[in-house]
Amino acid sequence: MPKANLSKDEVKAMLILACERIIAAEPMLSEADRNLGDGDHGMGMERGMRASIEKLNAAEVESIEKAFATVGMAMMSSMGGASGAIFGTFFRNGGKALNGKDTFDAAGLAAFLKAGVDGVKQRGGAAIGDKTCVDAMEPAAIKAAEVAGESLPEAIKAVAAATEAGKEASKPMIAKFGRAKTLGEGCIGFPDAGACSVVVIIDAFRDFIVA
Amino acid sequence: MSHANPAKKIINNPLKCADELFEGLVIAYDGKARRVGTRSIVMNDLRPDAPALLVGGGAGHEPIYHGLVGKGMADGAAVGEIFAAPPPDIVLEATQAVNRGKGVLFLYGNYAGDVMNFDIGAELAADEGIIVKTVIIADDVCSAPPSEKHKRRGVAGLVPITKIAGGAAMSVDSLDELARITQKACDNTRTVGVSTKPGSIPATGKPTFELADDIIGLGMGIHGEKGVALIPMCTADELAVKILDLLFADDLALNAGDEIVFFVNSLGSTHMMELLILLRAAKPILEQRGIKIHQTIVDNIVTCQEMAGVSFSITKLDAELKKFWDLPCESVGYTKL
Numbered sequence: 177m178p179k180a181n182l183s184k185d186e187v188k189a190m191l192i193l194a195c196e197r198i199i200a201a202e203p204m205l206s207e208a209d210r211n212l213g214d215g216d217h218g219m220g221m222e223r224g225m226r227a228s229i230e231k232l233n234a235a236e237v238e239s240i241e242k243a244f245a246t247v248g249m250a251m252m253s254s255m256g257g258a259s260g261a262i263f264g265t266f267f268r269n270g271g272k273a274l275n276g277k278d279t280f281d282a283a284g285l286a287a288f289l290k291a292g293v294d295g296v297k298q299r300g301g302a303a304i305g306d307k308t309c310v311d312a313m314e315p316a317a318i319k320a321a322e323v324a325g326e327s328l329p330e331a332i333k334a335v336a337a338a339t340e341a342g343k344e345a346s347k348p349m350i351a352k353f354g355r356a357k358t359l360g361e362g363c364i365g366f367p368d369a370g371a372c373s374v375v376v377i378i379d380a381f382r383d384f385i386v387a
Numbered sequence: 388m389s390h391a392n393p394a395k396k397i398i399n400n401p402l403k404c405a406d407e408l409f410e411g412l413v414i415a416y417d418g419k420a421r422r423v424g425t426r427s428i429v430m431n432d433l434r435p436d437a438p439a440l441l442v443g444g445g446a447g448h449e450p451i452y453h454g455l456v457g458k459g460m461a462d463g464a465a466v467g468e469i470f471a472a473p474p475p476d477i478v479l480e481a482t483q484a485v486n487r488g489k490g491v492l493f494l495y496g497n498y499a500g501d502v503m504n505f506d507i508g509a510e511l512a513a514d515e516g517i518i519v520k521t522v523i524i525a526d527d528v529c530s531a532p533p534s535e536k537h538k539r540r541g542v543a544g545l546v547p548i549t550k551i552a553g554g555a556a557m558s559v560d561s562l563d564e565l566a567r568i569t570q571k572a573c574d575n576t577r578t579v580g581v582s583t584k585p586g587s588i589p590a591t592g593k594p595t596f597e598l599a600d601d602i603i604g605l606g607m608g609i610h611g612e613k614g615v616a617l618i619p620m621c622t623a624d625e626l627a628v629k630i631l632d633l634l635f636a637d638d639l640a641l642n643a644g645d646e647i648v649f650f651v652n653s654l655g656s657t658h659m660m661e662l663l664i665l666l667r668a669a670k671p672i673l674e675q676r677g678i679k680i681h682q683t684i685v686d687n688i689v690t691c692q693e694m695a696g697v698s699f700s701i702t703k704l705d706a707e708l709k710k711f712w713d714l715p716c717e718s719v720g721y722t723k724l
Contacts, residue, residue: 214470214595214610216588219402223468252507257445257471258500261507264474299503354499355612 178329178386182280186384188237191247194380195225195232201376209369212356217369220255224263227254240280244271244288258354259370262296262309269295282331285381286324289317289335300353307349307356307363309370315342316378329386336375336382343371392592394693401590405446405468412453415719420456420463424480426473428453429463438562439463439485440552440569442494442545443478444501445470447589448609450720451545451689452495459716459723460553461494465508469589470610472500478508482517490518490562494552494569496541497525520566524548526578526700529606529615533638540608543652543689544576546721547702547712554711572708578650578700579633581614581626582607586655586694595691605629609654609691623661627668630699635676639703643677648712650700653687657695662686665697681709688720 182190198205199222206218228250237243244267252264270292277284293313302308304315319338323331346368351357356368398404406426413422420430433439443465444452453464463485467473473481482491493509495501502523509519525536526544552569559565582604585594596611598604603621606614615633635641649669651662662685673680681704689698704712716723 210593214588215591215593216470219590220468220471253474253476255471256467256474256477256500256504258498258503260471260474261500261503265507299506300499355610359613 180281181328182385184237184240184243184278187240187243187280188232190381190384191243192229192232193384194377195229195247197376197380198222198225198373205369205372205376208367208372211366212351212359212363213369214355217259217373220257220259221263221373224251224255224260227251240277240284241271241274244268244274258300262300262370263373265295265299266292266313280328282320282326282328283324285328285331285335286317286320289313289320293317302353305349306353307346307351307368308353309368309374311346311349311368312339312342312371312374315339316374332382332385336378339375339378343367343375346371394587394589394592396587396589396592398589404589405466408446408449409453409466412449412719416456419458419717423463423484425477426466427463427477427481427484428456428466429481429484430456430458433462433485433487434557435487436489437487437560438489438556438565439487439491440494440556440565441465441481441485441491442549443467443473443481443505444495444498445472447692448690454720455546455549455718457716457718459550459557459714460718460721461549462556472498472504475504475507475511478505479511479515482508482512482519483515486517489560490520492552492556492562492565492569493519493521494549495524496545497523497539498541518562520562522566522569522573524573526573526576527608528577528579528633528637530608530612540612542578542580542609543650543698544578544700544702546652546684546688547648547650547700548572548576550716550721550723551702551708551711553716554714557714558711568707568711572702575639575703575705575708576700577634577637577639578698579606579630580609580654580696580698581605581630582611582654582694582696583620584656584695585611586692589692595694604696606633607696609689609694623664624668627665628672631669631672634699634701639701641676641678641701641703644679645677646679646681646704646709647673648682648684648702648704649673649680650684650702652689652698652700654694654696654698655687655690656693657687657697659685662697669699682712684721686721
């Protein structure tokens with residue numbers, strides 16, 4: 177039965193599902209990074225998500241904001257590197273936009289994604305078209321704002337499709353950040369590994385909400 | 388994970404390399420430095436009421452950066468995972484441990500992950516009332532043109548820069564002064580590197596990049612970032628000319644009478660034999676221009692596992708930089724009497 181909105185405990189369960197999906201996707205994410213970077217993105221994300229599950233399960237979740245912030249802090253602390261800072265900022269900043277909310281709905285999804293991607297852009301300086309995770313995050317946030325008035329299941333389905341389209345759109349791009357930048361035209365045809373991780377996370381959100 | 392590791396690394400758990408090398412490093416300091424928190428190393432016996440010098444970066448490039456802690460060098464280092472910047476909470480724990488009320492200078496190489504994590508660490512430190520200033524090392528001539536110096540990577544020049552910053556940190560009383568001198572050391576330092584073979588990622592044994600057997604990557608970064616040209620294998624004498632030409636062509640004015648620190652660095656597996664043959668070739672070329680080597684360093688200090696290749700770094704000394712260069716220093720990675 178699709179969920180119209182989520183309680184803080186359901187948000188926690190949704191986040192744990194996203195963590196498990198990333199852990200399962202480690203080989204795919206590492207392979208994606210090998211095409212463009214040094215091939216350790218999947219291992220870093222796995223480390224971050226294992227730490228997140230441990231922190232989420234360590235105590236009762238206090239609030240929706242805290243659930244997202246817990247993942248953000250755990251990723252940032254356990255991963256390090258550019259990915260730790262970027263995904264940590266995404267979840268922490270996104271969580272802050274849900275301060276005081278006791279249910280997570282389509283408007284909350286939009287607020288989370290907008291604040292999350294704004295934080296990432298400010299921290300790393302990347303914009304859409306630079307072949308980074310922003311190419312998946314930003315279309316997700318834009319779509320979420322468009323469908324904020326719809327039901328949560330309808331909204332997340334539209335957002336997941338936009339995220340996937342954003343990731344696909346990163347394939348022909350020439351990277352402007354990270355190691356991929358040194359490949360020049362050699363990176364054409366491959367999606368950004370960070371964008372692949374965003375797709376895995378948003379797909380997990382969709383599957384949890386729609387199921 | 389498969390046990391087969393083509394790089395034949397002598398390790399235990401591939402995923403524990405950063406933690407285990409860190410534990411070994413603390414032992415190697417023989418009580419002169421100690422472990423702080425998760426993965427920071429801080430010198431014992433810090434000068435009271437002085438501004439602090441904190442360095443850091445990913446592991447796997449030993450002995451930098453965490454091997455450059457000691458008297459006359461850095462006060463502490465924040466250590467990341469293999470090839471990944473230290474997270475902000477490690478930066479914070481190191482910052483708190485080195486701070487003696489006069490603030491902390493962050494000094495690290497220009498990589499996106501390092502900049503983001505140290506910046507977040509600086510924000511966390513500010514919340515704790517600790518003043519932080521940052522100087523970013525960007526000495527790799529081939530990574531961007533002089534007009535886009537902010538895009539250049541930090542490579543082997545970090546050794547003379549950290550030595551001068553460490554000399555200043557044991558001498559000056561304000562963070563502003565420490566930052567000014569350190570920035571000047573960066574402005575006066577240039578590096579050009581070449582690669583002949585890749586290193587490997589310890590966890591997988593996979594090469595960090597690919598390079599044909601008969602090719603040298605001129606200007607390549609220490610992780611295999613693209614350089615300026617792929618050239619056929621050549622002799623040491625020929626290569627020394629090519630590297631120095633790139634250094635002379637950059638925007639650091641090197642005139643007759645200038646004194647420099649000249650650092651010939653191996654990226655890991657290139658042997659001291661080759662470094663010395665290259666040094667032999669470089670010295671007369673520098674002399675021809677009237678450039679005087681004040682001090683030579685020939686060592687492997689900035690490495691990437693078993694990567695093969697070398698870099699030449701030049702730090703031009705003025706009277707002030709020379710004064711701080713000439714102070715003795717002691718660390719696992721570099722010691723000067």
